[in-house]
Amino acid sequence: MFDLGAHLVDQAVRLFGPVQRVYAEVDRRRPGAEVDDDAFVALTHTGGVHSHLWMSAVTAQLGPRFRVLGDRAAYTTYGLDPQEAALRDGGRPGTPGWGEVGPDRYGRLGADGELRAVPTEAGRYQDFYALLAAALRDGAPLPVDPADSVGVVELIELAHQAAVQGVTLPVPPLP
Numbered sequence: 073m074f075d076l077g078a079h080l081v082d083q084a085v086r087l088f089g090p091v092q093r094v095y096a097e098v099d100r101r102r103p104g105a106e107v108d109d110d111a112f113v114a115l116t117h118t119g120g121v122h123s124h125l126w127m128s129a130v131t132a133q134l135g136p137r138f139r140v141l142g143d144r145a146a147y148t149t150y151g152l153d154p155q156e157a158a159l160r161d162g163g164r165p166g167t168p169g170w171g172e173v174g175p176d177r178y179g180r181l182g183a184d185g186e187l188r189a190v191p192t193e194a195g196r197y198q199d200f201y202a203l204l205a206a207a208l209r210d211g212a213p214l215p216v217d218p219a220d221s222v223g224v225v226e227l228i229e230l231a232h233q234a235a236v237q238g239v240t241l242p243v244p245p246l247p
Contacts, residue, residue, distance in 0.1 A: 073098065073111050073228050076127045081231075082224045084115055084123040087140075091115045095240040096231035101130045113231050114240075138179075147190070149179035155195040171195030 073081075073096075085091060093116040098108045109129040116122055126135075139148045155171050163170065171194040178189040203215035227243065234241045 073108055073113070073127065073231065074225075077111060077113065077125070077228060078224055080125045080127060081113065081115070081227050082220070083138075084117075084125060085220075085224065085227070088115075088117040088119060088121040088123060090118045091227060091243045092118045093240050093242055094227060094230050094234055096235040098232060098235040108232075111231075111235075115227070116240075145182050147179055147181045149177070149192065151177050153195050155197050159197075165196075165198035171197070 095114040097112045099110045100106075100108055101110045111125075111127050113125040113127075114122065115125070134150070136148045136150055137152065140146060151173075153171075154173060155165075158170065165171070173192040173194075175189065175191075178191055180187045181190045182188055200215050203212070206212035207214045230241055230243060
């Protein structure tokens with residue numbers, strides 16, 4: 073959960089706001105695993121939204137990367153952000169097509185029978201690192217508020233506690 077899970081929890085909090093309760097199931101399924109490699113986390117946000125987050129290193133078939141479900145429509149997308157693979161293959165930010173996802177991988181929005189493709193915004197790792205460099209060199213604001221990062225870590229730690237105890241735990245109010 074401290075790898076991919078941190079990003080999932082962060083996205084849920086960014087999309088749906090603060091969390092008031094957390095429940096989790098965490099397991100080590102691979103032989104010799106020293107960290108959890110399969111987890112389910114349920115977050116209840118203060119606005120009433122419920123986030124169900126799954127992360128696993130032991131799936132024989134990959135499911136949707138992101139899926140947001142509503143009563144009238146849903147959004148589903150598959151596959152990884154192409155930037156990491158592009159970097160491994162020698163690509164560099166700023167080159168034509170950098171961070172773009174092809175139309176075959178666009179997310180789908182709507183309800184069954186009425187789905188439409190939604191173009192995925194191109195990834196921009198370079199923007200994050202330019203903001204980080206400006207913060208370090210010039211004192212500009214950090215691209216990510218450290219308090220947000222601490223909040224995500226605290227939620228993950230609380231999720232681990234909930235998993236060990238087999239209960240749903242309240243999230244303490246922010247100071």
